[in-house]
Amino acid sequence: MAATLRRWSRALADSPGALIVLITDDEDSARVEPPDVDVPVLVVSLESYGCSLRFNKAVTEGGGACLAATQDLPDRVAETITRLTSGGS
Incomplete structure (x- = not known):
């Protein structure tokens, strides 16, 4: 975990923009509308099917x-x- 955190820290240190990271068990992802935000959002789903859910797809x-x-x-x-x-996209 420490090595991963260092990589994340290095990756973000020189980045020009902000990023919202959501770590979710997907309990509400099937029925919740995503927020309207001006920065990229990364959803980290703890379920293998999580990216197919409504919020995460949006x-x-x-x-x-x-x-x-x-x-x-x-x-x-x-x-x-x-x-x-x-x-990048």
């Missing part, structure tokens, strides 16, 4: 990203944070 369609639970989730989160905060 976040992705709005220029954010969703990552579902897998073994390589820490690396995928670090890579996605880097991409979203550097202006």
Whole structure:
């Protein structure tokens, strides 16, 4: 975990923009409308099916990203944070 946190810290240190990271068990993701925000949103779903749920799909369609639970989730989160905060899509 410490190595992943260092990677995230390095990735965000030089980033020009902000990023909202939501870590969710998806209890409400099927029925909640996503907020209207001006910064990218990364949803980290703790369920393998999480990115198919209403809220999480809307976040992705709005220029954010969703990552579902897998073994390589820490690396995928670090890579996605880097991409979203550097202006990439």
